[in-house]
Amino acid sequence: MIGKRKTPPLTQEQLLALKPVRLVSPALQPRENGGGALKVPLPQRRWPFKLPAGATKTFELDAVGVFVWNALDGETTVQQLIEKLAAEYRLNLREAQVPTLKFLETLMRKGLIGLPRNDRSSNADPAAVV
Amino acid sequence: MPICDLQILAWQGWSLQVPAAWNPVRVEGDADSGSMLLADLAAARLGIRWRSAGRGDPKKLVDRVIAGEAGDEVPAADSIASSNSGLIEPRLRRDSESQREFFAAYSARRKRVIEIVHTPAEGGSMADRILPSLTEQPAEEDQFWSVFGLHVHTPAEFKLQSYAFNAGDVALHFRHGNGRTIVRRIGPAKLALSRQPLEKWATTLDRSQRKLYRSASLVGSALADRLLESYNPSKDGPPGRTLQDVATAKIPRRRRLFWAWLVPKQLTAIAAVDPVADRLIVGSSNDPEVLRRLIQQAMKNDVTDISAPTEQQELIPA
Numbered sequence: 001m002i003g004k005r006k007t008p009p010l011t012q013e014q015l016l017a018l019k020p021v022r023l024v025s026p027a028l029q030p031r032e033n034g035g036g037a038l039k040v041p042l043p044q045r046r047w048p049f050k051l052p053a054g055a056t057k058t059f060e061l062d063a064v065g066v067f068v069w070n071a072l073d074g075e076t077t078v079q080q081l082i083e084k085l086a087a088e089y090r091l092n093l094r095e096a097q098v099p100t101l102k103f104l105e106t107l108m109r110k111g112l113i114g115l116p117r118n119d120r121s122s123n124a125d126p127a128a129v130v
Numbered sequence: 131m132p133i134c135d136l137q138i139l140a141w142q143g144w145s146l147q148v149p150a151a152w153n154p155v156r157v158e159g160d161a162d163s164g165s166m167l168l169a170d171l172a173a174a175r176l177g178i179r180w181r182s183a184g185r186g187d188p189k190k191l192v193d194r195v196i197a198g199e200a201g202d203e204v205p206a207a208d209s210i211a212s213s214n215s216g217l218i219e220p221r222l223r224r225d226s227e228s229q230r231e232f233f234a235a236y237s238a239r240r241k242r243v244i245e246i247v248h249t250p251a252e253g254g255s256m257a258d259r260i261l262p263s264l265t266e267q268p269a270e271e272d273q274f275w276s277v278f279g280l281h282v283h284t285p286a287e288f289k290l291q292s293y294a295f296n297a298g299d300v301a302l303h304f305r306h307g308n309g310r311t312i313v314r315r316i317g318p319a320k321l322a323l324s325r326q327p328l329e330k331w332a333t334t335l336d337r338s339q340r341k342l343y344r345s346a347s348l349v350g351s352a353l354a355d356r357l358l359e360s361y362n363p364s365k366d367g368p369p370g371r372t373l374q375d376v377a378t379a380k381i382p383r384r385r386r387l388f389w390a391w392l393v394p395k396q397l398t399a400i401a402a403v404d405p406v407a408d409r410l411i412v413g414s415s416n417d418p419e420v421l422r423r424l425i426q427q428a429m430k431n432d433v434t435d436i437s438a439p440t441e442q443q444e445l446i447p448a
Contacts, residue, residue, distance in 0.1 A: 013172045033324055063321060079171060089318045090408055091298065092278055094153035097171055098297040 016079035018115045020072050020104055028070070034063035040112065059110065064089070068103055072113060078104065140267075140276040141166060142290065143240055144180065147263030152176060154277060154295065161269075161289070162242070176256070177247045180237075188236035191243055192219045199232040201225035216266035217244065224255070231256050237266040275302060279407070280315040282427045285420065298322075308392050311415035312336065313424050319403050319410045331412050332377040332401035339381075339414070342393050346379040375403045381414070404429045 010018075028036045038059040042051055061069060067088060071081055078100070086096035107113040137150045142161045148168060152175050156167040163181035167174055183191045201223040216239035223232045233246040233256065244266070248256040267273055272283045275290075278300040291305040298321075301314040316322045322331070333346035381397040383390070394416035401412045402425055411428045415421035 016171055063324075082171065089321075091317070092153055093151050093171060094155070094169075095278065095297045 015101075016082075017077055018117070019074055019077050020081070020107075020113045020115050021074040022072055022112065023114050024112055028061075028066065030066075031060075034066065036061050036066040036069075038069070038112070059112070064099065065103060068100060069107075078115075138263075138276045138281070139168075140274040140281075142180065143267050143269065143273060144178070144237075144244060145263070145265050145267065145274055145276065146178070146260065148176065148260060157293070157295075161240075170251070173249070173251075175249055175251065176260070179245045180242050182240075182242045183236065184241070188219045188238070192221055192234050192236050195234045195243055195245060196221045196223060196232065199223050201230070201232065215264055216240075216268070217264065220261075222261070233261060235264075239266045239268045277302075278315070279409070280313065280428055281430070282313055282424045284311075284424070306417075309394050309416040310339075311417070311421060311424065312413055313428055314412040315409050315428055316412060317407070317409040319405075319408045322410045323403070328375075328377045328401050328403065328410075329379075331410060332379045332399045333381070335381065335397075335399075335414065339397070342384060342387060342390075343381045343397055344384050346381040346399060375405070377401045400425050402429060 024038075024040050026038045026040050028038060030036050038061065039056045040059065042055045042057055045051055064085070068081060068085060071084055076084070081104075082093065082096045082100045085091065085100055086093050089096070104113065104115075108115065135150050136147050137152075139146050139148055139154070141154075141157070142159075142164060149170070151170040152168040153170075154166050155169045155174070156165075158165050159180075165177065165179040168176040168178075202225075204222040204224050216237055217235040218238050220233065220235040224230075225232075229250050231246075231248040231250070233244075233248070235244050236242075237244055244264070246256065246261070246264070248260065250256070270286050272285060273288065275282050275284060277293075278295060280300045280302065282302070284304055285306065288304040288306045288311065290302060291310070292303045294301040294303075298318070299314065299316050301312060304311045304313075316331075326334075335343060335346075377400070379399040381399055383393055383395050387393055397414050397416055398418040398421055399412070399414040400421060401410060403409075404411055407429075409429075411425050413421050413425050413428075415424075
């Protein structure tokens with residue numbers, strides 16, 4: 001077969017059972033407004049696009065983002081994250097679900113977290129993320 | 131199921147008590163016909179549809195609706211709708227294979243047919259816990275709206291023009307004659323106030339109003355005083371509120387629209403902090419008294435506290 005085999009789409013229940021893991025471990029620098037900044041080291045590139053040594057990229061998170069980031073311990077499922085956020089900010093579950101999933105999607109797109117599928121071993125390499 | 135896990139949902143004249151985890155994920159239509167889909171985190175749980183039936187025999191109308199549904203008739207349907215629900219000819223069908231339930235009834239108060247489809251998650255029947263709370267409100271009385279924690283009673287002539295359900299920002303836009311009233315519930319208040327001060331929330335109009343009205347001026351405020359006087363947070367809640375928690379503004383119509391008699395000359399806007407729920411309640415209207423009443427109601431977190439001169443009160447759980 002030519003081409004990559006398609007990964008079957010997740011159902012909503014499977015998605016909620018996933019446990020997001022951080023793929024980077026930068027220190028979170030707190031801000032005055034309750035938010036924080038994540039400084040992520042950039043991977044080195046080849047010449048002529050070589051970056052200066054120690055180049056970093058900063059991601060600014062608001063207070064809710066910091067709360068979710070701190071809760072990403074690799075053991076907490078997406079559903080538990082939503083419930084924690086709803087309890088912390090006294091939100092309706094739906095009100096917590098929408099921003100949480102959007103935020104996780106953004107973090108995944110930026111390469112900061114991964115969502116290992118449950119049917120693979122828990123110590124799978126980062127390439128195994130969805 | 132304990133009472134604390136339930137919430138009241140009221141929309142376009144009907145009200146229903148559903149588990150707190152069920153929330154609207156799709157809303158369509160108006161008071162004459164429309165639908166709402168409720169889902170929990172995992173899947174859709176309940177769909178409700180309403181449509182005007184016009185004249186005709188209610189029994190035949192309901193029979194026609196339920197005819198295409200699979201499943202066996204549940205004979206106890208008559209006892210499902212309570213006597214003050216305004217519903218007649220209730221019919222319930224249950225499919226023993228899929229456990230899917232279908233309910234239909236005719237609303238004598240609004241001359242429309244209500245249909246509910248329920249997919250039980252753990253074998254719980256809607257006949258036991260959901261349908262007894264279903265009620266139709268008379269069209270000529272105050273209308274109760276309750277969605278995503280925003281609870282208000284609007285005068286009967288108020289028609290919902292539009293709504294916005296964003297995470298942490300729920301808004302209902304009503305039209306009444308030439309007037310418009312908007313009520314918003316924004317949260318958490320601490321985050322909202324870190325973005326801009328309360329005065330700014332009071333004076334910020336939505337895009338449709340910005341082209342009609344000038345920038346607002348904050349007013350000191352008999353209106354705010356009266357709002358505070360009547361606001362009585364729970365006994366265990368925080369102590370009395372201060373004027374810093376409420377901002378009111380008068381927003382005049384743009385001068386170039388002097389000829390536009392359909393556009394109210396002035397809007398009143400109120401922004402208030404609800405410390406109990408950590409929410410910001412923002413509203414604007416051309417009728418200050420109605421606005422004050424709506425803001426008060428929206429700031430009461432417990433639905434049972436809302437006083438309204440309708441029999442709707444009887445439906446709200448104690």
